[in-house]
Amino acid sequence: MTSTPETDGTPTGAAETKIPQQAPSAFDAVHPPQRELLDDCVHCGFCLPTCPTYVLWGEEMDSPRGRILLMDLAEKGDISLDGPFTEHMDNCLGCMACVTACPSGVQYDKLLESVRPQIERNVERSRTDQLFRDAIFALFPYKRRLRAAALPGALYQKLRAVPAIRRLADRLPGRLAAMESLLPPVTVREAFATLPVHTPAVGPRRARVALLSGCVQDVFFHRVNEATVRVLSAEGCDVLVPRDQQCCGALEVHAGREESALDRARRTIARFETLDVDAVVTNVAGCGSSMKDYGHLLADDPAWAERARAFSARCRDVHEVLADLYARPESEDGGPRAPRTPVSGRVAYHDACHLGHAQGVRNQPREVLRTIPELELVDIAEASLCCGSAGIYNMIMPDAAAELGERKAGKIRDARPDVVVTANPGCLLQIAKYLPGGGATADGTTTGGSTGRAPAVDAGWGDVPLLHPVQLLDASIRGAEVPHR
Amino acid sequence: MTRAAPTTLRPTTPAEVRDAVLDVPGRLAISGAGTARHWAGRPDAVDATLDLSALSGVITHNPGDMTVSVHAGTPLADLQAELAGHGQRLALDAARAGRGATVGGLVATADAGPSALIYGGMRDLVIGTTSVLADGTMVRSGGHVIKNVAGYDMAKLLHGSYGTFGPLVEVVLRLHPVAKATACVAVDGPVDDAAERVLALMASPLEPIAVEWLSGDPGRLLVRLEGGTSTLPARVRRLVELLGDGAREVGPDAWDEHAALTTGEPGRAAGVGGAAGAAGRDAVVRIGCAPRSLAPLLGRLPATAVTAGLATGVATVTVHDASVTDVHDAVAAAGGTSVLRDRPADLDAPAWGAAPSALPLLTAIKNQLDPEARFAPGRFAPWM
Amino acid sequence: MPLAAPIRDEFVALLGERDVLSDPVRTRTYECDGLTGSRVVPELVLLPRTADDVAGCVRVCARHRIPFVARGAGTGLSGGALPVADGVVIGLNRLNRVLEVDPENRRAVLEPGVTNLEITAAAAPHGLYYAPDPSSQQVCTIGGNVAENSGGAHCLKYGFTTNHVLSLEVVLPDGSVVTLGSDSAEQSGPDLRGVFLGSEGTLGIVTKITVRLLRTPEVMRTLLADFPSVAAGGQVVSDIVAAGIVPAAVEMMDALAIEAAEGATGAGYSLDTPAALVVELDGTVEECEEQFAQVKEICDRHGCTRLHVAGSPEERANIWRGRKAAFAAVGRISPDYIVQDGVVPRTRLSEVLERIEAMGTEAGLRVANVFHAGDGNLHPLVLFSAADGETERAERLSAGIAELCVEMGGSLSGEHGIGTDKACSMPAMFGVDDLAVMDRVRAGFDPDHICNPGKLLPTPRLCGEKPGRYRPHPLEEAGLIERL
Structure with missing residues (x-):
């Protein structure tokens, strides 16, 4: 039998772009994805080549366009939230490359941000998944626990007092070990070091800023924080680092653990809002994107809406602050102030998704790096594609994260850099994990100056310095050897 | 069974063509100016011949839109003369246009000249067709606009069909402006040497309109440029410099020899190796392959005369008629295609090279459009 | 009739479980391409990774006479990749080497x-x-x-x-x-x-x-010129052509289209101009420079109010970014829109644009225009709001514009294709015989009608559904097809 060639469903050729409401929405009433935002998507597909999961798997339901359609269907009551819906939302890295690519201005970031808490509230996760997620969120936002984790010895021994970790250790010791293996090596001294509360500007003050020292950042990348304080100070900023600050909630925001994330947001606002500063600065792309979003997240909390809006308006990535100073006219004391020593060599800047896509901060880090004499900034192919780190993604979706990590590492190697820089701890960890896999470089030659000379990399990719951009700038300003990590 | 001598019908309108197809039972040959009478498969006996040479003339010309519709029997040379008055042309320089070839015939035989390098062939220039099928259906496709994707492109099916699906009656063409200035640069040398020069030329930004090598002693490469009157001389200088030793500007009559060689005119050609062509037993084969494979392939062919589009991969070779099968085999081995053109009327050599993988498909389409195989029998022998 | 499980198993045996999608939530995401007005959920989505597997999939389809629809990135604007109910979609995006x-x-x-x-x-x-x-x-x-x-x-x-x-x-x-x-x-x-x-x-x-x-051409020169009217821009195009210049591209946008594109890309288009023309020339230095000077002179002659020449590859890329984002960007200025793709002989551009404007006014709908002015390929974008019940009016206007193009001696489609979207308008452009012959050619390729059925050529069920339009179907009247 030949099947009938005609089609059922909506009349063909109709211009109606909307699916009719089938049943009550599958979302609950707390911030469901907004109808207007869903309707912005015209299904043009321009997002497809920028989406990491579509690039990996080539499946429509793991593309932004497909996910928006699924959200639309759920909102129309056509499908439920459990099963494939949750699976494909979980697969999303939240890299927001699609937001950059979208010509229609679809706010996928807002859509995803409203869908993830819906899943957390309304979908029962598998026991394994739940245990693992609970353990992750029992560890990462807590500086004290992270410090303990950094001590020598098994993670479980150190953190057995934390119930979520104990449960995971009891039931799924393998997953705990996997989580532990992702924590970077760090010296005890560094893990427990603290930043000065107040560091005055060198020379006449050009700005007064407060630094979010972060949780993971302060324990595992304390050196980045130190470099940030030194650079800001050297460039004429008073730097305040409030002592009792806590996690900003970024990881939880991105994972849909909304209640807890909002609590952290309120505490962070309260801690910083009274400070007399021009900007609240962060050197972590993920933290910056969520702090800039507080205004939106707390928009319908009458007690906090205005405070959140004001706070978000003051948040800046460290590169924005520096680029602003450099862009000021000379009459207003603009331009780079601290003398630099040359750093010769090829430097590849990797755009962290939460900086480039989520905050639109792409040029500033490059402008900052270009102030270093003799530095050759090189592009990485597929720059807009996520490296696979994506918050907690590389812990909960290790296979996809590994594929993306390998892919990114390959493109970085193709750029033949002497130094790789990126402004997010997750990206640094991810790239550090996959970059060495490529073996020795074909061409590890570097040229130039005596001090600040980027080390030659003929020993292999594992020896290529992998840094936050401010570390490189700090080395240049101090005339120090470029650090390795 | 004896047959009466076939009738020849000379319709003057599309409707008369249709009537002829409906009124005359049996098998039909289609002819235009007769310039490609012997091309492709030798026609089987037919009951009547449709001579479309009286179905001639421009139907509409819209200079502002740069399109023209013509009756299929319109000689291209006549059309060009008419268009030239408007500073326009059909950008097709097939050699046999000079002998009166018709627009419909040029489409049906997929003929093209050196400028196909830039402008393509008839398939790239025809934007609409009307033709008549075996059951008398008048079928139109395409239209009068250059850009158009509505419906199947029947013009492509008719291009190179040698009439097997029925006669074209009307053709709509896209036009190009007549070049303000044209120049030709020549450099003498054997085909291998020419091929290396062409490689450099095609990597350059000079945008040649035609690049052809002609056999002879030692052979000659011709390159045509088009441009503005004041700007062309500078480009000619760049071209001469690029082609190197021995390159110089020559007059437009250099292309006459090319046309003569392409049409296999006996006695005009000196062979690749300098031997004279075997007049009277010459066969002309049109071949095509990847451009960079062409020069080596030509070296393997027993050709007495060659014109070779070293940038297009299309060549016309004259061989002794006994060598036709060898040519098909050698071209097929190089991954190319070949079809027999002019040859002695009694030559019993295969007209086509190895059958394409799509032959069953071609047969299926033929069965759909001409189930009784009325049109142009024999043209695709031995394939179908 | 859903496909029987053994047939699914044949596909799974060929491709593996992971590459055969049958979960109805997942297959829903394949229910349409870039034309979202038509949606059909396929029975299965097959995602082969090699050409051999594609052939294998088609052989299974042929054996069981299962209709199949090939799909690439699903960006088509005419519904050419619309699935067939009870059929399969064969996604080719993984064959990407x-x-x-x-x-x-x-x-x-x-x-x-x-x-x-x-x-x-x-x-x-x-x-x-x-x-x-x-x-x-x-x-x-x-x-x-x-x-x-x-x-x-x-x-x-x-x-x-x-x-x-x-x-x-x-x-x-x-x-x-x-x-x-x-x-x-x-x-x-x-x-x-x-x-x-x-x-x-x-x-x-x-x-x-x-x-x-x-x-790659030796040089490319790109200019962006503003004009006091679309008609003035159109005259520039005519004069360029009359001068014997064949530009690499000539694109026109009207004020609404500029508003959308500029909003999406910030490419540097003027927001206060009624019409903007992008002209690009390429070729050798000598020819390009001479012709570019001529083009600038022609622009000036027709009252160009601002002429911006791209000074760098980045500026050129910016101009094109604005132009190429125009369709999707219209989503910014209207909740819903339909893109048309008609072609008219270039000499009738002004006339057709006036008619479109009048038709839009009569329908009470805005029409944005982006078009390839050099070849008469129009992309009128009919803006409407489905929520406000304007859908049917917009569809009527859109189909009317397409058929107006045919009436002016043009075509229903310059590049987006007929697909499902315009199949029912084909009789406006082609006669019954023309369409019947196209169907015969199709039968030569696909005697069982399993390959993307329901597209390109009108079918009675497809076109009979619309009250008052194309009924009874001409092919049906001619006795060539019958209602299934």
Whole structure:
């Protein structure tokens, strides 16, 4: 039998772009994805080549366009939230490359941000998944626990007092070990070091800023924080680092653990809002994107809406602050102030998704790096594609994260850099994990100056310095050897 | 069974063509100016011949839109003369246009000249067709606009069909402006040497309109440029410099020899190796392959005369008629295609090279459009 | 009638469990392409990774007479990849390798899932590029370009996909694999490659494409010129053509389209001009400079209010970014819109634009215009709000515009294809006999009508559903088809 060639469903050729409401929405009433935002998507597909999961798997339901359609269907009551819906939302890295690519201005970031808490509230996760997620969120936002984790010895021994970790250790010791293996090596001294509360500007003050020292950042990348304080100070900023600050909630925001994330947001606002500063600065792309979003997240909390809006308006990535100073006219004391020593060599800047896509901060880090004499900034192919780190993604979706990590590492190697820089701890960890896999470089030659000379990399990719951009700038300003990590 | 001598019908309108197809039972040959009478498969006996040479003339010309519709029997040379008055042309320089070839015939035989390098062939220039099928259906496709994707492109099916699906009656063409200035640069040398020069030329930004090598002693490469009157001389200088030793500007009559060689005119050609062509037993084969494979392939062919589009991969070779099968085999081995053109009327050599993988498909389409195989029998022998 | 489980098992045996999608939530995401007005959920979605697997899938379909629809990136604007109920979708986006770039022969061999822009990216190191450049080139695939015979802004000078494809490896609807075309312009017999190009997925599935590459022009000059009216811009185009200049591209946008594109890209278009023209010339330094001066002079003569010449490759890219984002960007200024794709003879541009404006006013709807002015290919965007019940009016206006183009001696579609969207308008352009013959050609390729059925040619059920339009169906009247 030949099947009938005609089609059922909506009349063909109709211009109606909307699916009719089938049943009550599958979302609950707390911030469901907004109808207007869903309707912005015209299904043009321009997002497809920028989406990491579509690039990996080539499946429509793991593309932004497909996910928006699924959200639309759920909102129309056509499908439920459990099963494939949750699976494909979980697969999303939240890299927001699609937001950059979208010509229609679809706010996928807002859509995803409203869908993830819906899943957390309304979908029962598998026991394994739940245990693992609970353990992750029992560890990462807590500086004290992270410090303990950094001590020598098994993670479980150190953190057995934390119930979520104990449960995971009891039931799924393998997953705990996997989580532990992702924590970077760090010296005890560094893990427990603290930043000065107040560091005055060198020379006449050009700005007064407060630094979010972060949780993971302060324990595992304390050196980045130190470099940030030194650079800001050297460039004429008073730097305040409030002592009792806590996690900003970024990881939880991105994972849909909304209640807890909002609590952290309120505490962070309260801690910083009274400070007399021009900007609240962060050197972590993920933290910056969520702090800039507080205004939106707390928009319908009458007690906090205005405070959140004001706070978000003051948040800046460290590169924005520096680029602003450099862009000021000379009459207003603009331009780079601290003398630099040359750093010769090829430097590849990797755009962290939460900086480039989520905050639109792409040029500033490059402008900052270009102030270093003799530095050759090189592009990485597929720059807009996520490296696979994506918050907690590389812990909960290790296979996809590994594929993306390998892919990114390959493109970085193709750029033949002497130094790789990126402004997010997750990206640094991810790239550090996959970059060495490529073996020795074909061409590890570097040229130039005596001090600040980027080390030659003929020993292999594992020896290529992998840094936050401010570390490189700090080395240049101090005339120090470029650090390795 | 004896047959009466076939009738020849000379319709003057599309409707008369249709009537002829409906009124005359049996098998039909289609002819235009007769310039490609012997091309492709030798026609089987037919009951009547449709001579479309009286179905001639421009139907509409819209200079502002740069399109023209013509009756299929319109000689291209006549059309060009008419268009030239408007500073326009059909950008097709097939050699046999000079002998009166018709627009419909040029489409049906997929003929093209050196400028196909830039402008393509008839398939790239025809934007609409009307033709008549075996059951008398008048079928139109395409239209009068250059850009158009509505419906199947029947013009492509008719291009190179040698009439097997029925006669074209009307053709709509896209036009190009007549070049303000044209120049030709020549450099003498054997085909291998020419091929290396062409490689450099095609990597350059000079945008040649035609690049052809002609056999002879030692052979000659011709390159045509088009441009503005004041700007062309500078480009000619760049071209001469690029082609190197021995390159110089020559007059437009250099292309006459090319046309003569392409049409296999006996006695005009000196062979690749300098031997004279075997007049009277010459066969002309049109071949095509990847451009960079062409020069080596030509070296393997027993050709007495060659014109070779070293940038297009299309060549016309004259061989002794006994060598036709060898040519098909050698071209097929190089991954190319070949079809027999002019040859002695009694030559019993295969007209086509190895059958394409799509032959069953071609047969299926033929069965759909001409189930009784009325049109142009024999043209695709031995394939179908 | 859902497909029987044993048939699904055949596909699974071929591709593996993971590459056969049958979960109804997942298959829902394949229910439409870039034309969202038509939605049909396929029974299965097959995601092969090799050409052999594509042929294997088609053979299973042929054996069981299961209708199949090929899909690339799903960006088509005419519903050409709309699934068939009870049928399968064969996604080709995983066949995405550039198999070969051959700089000496200036060609590339590609799998169908390679995006248009990736071809040029692969060719660029050799100083070559692939000429057809549809606006969606960063996402649309070459397989889809072949199916639609895609054009783009530069097809005025360089032609369409059909002018740039040398040969195709095609899986025919019976599962056999054939090569259409050859290594040169010289083909063996009728140009079946040319018939396949632009056949909208109804004649088979392409699994390998050999395209011609062109040498990157020595220079490119791009200008963006504002005019006090669309008519003035149109006159500039006519004068450029009359001067014997063939620009690489001539694009026009009206105020509404500029508003949308500028909002999306910030490319530097003037927000207060009624019309903007993008003119690009390319070629050798000598020719290009001379003609560019002529073009600027022509612009001035017609009251150009601002003339911006791209001073760098970045500025040129910006101008094009604005133009190419225009369709999707209209989503910013209207909740819903329909893109039309009619073509008119260029000399009738002003006339048709006036008529469109009048029709829009009469319908009480806004129409934004983006068009390839050089070849008369219009892209009127009918803006409406479904929520406000304007859908039917918008559809009527849109279909009216398409048919107006035909009436003016043009075509229903310049590059987006007929698909499901305009199949019912085909009788406005072609006669019953023309359509019947096209159907016979189709039957030569696909006697069982399993290959993307319901597209391109009108069918009674497709077109009979609309009250008052195309009923009874002309093919039905002619006794050529019957209602199923």
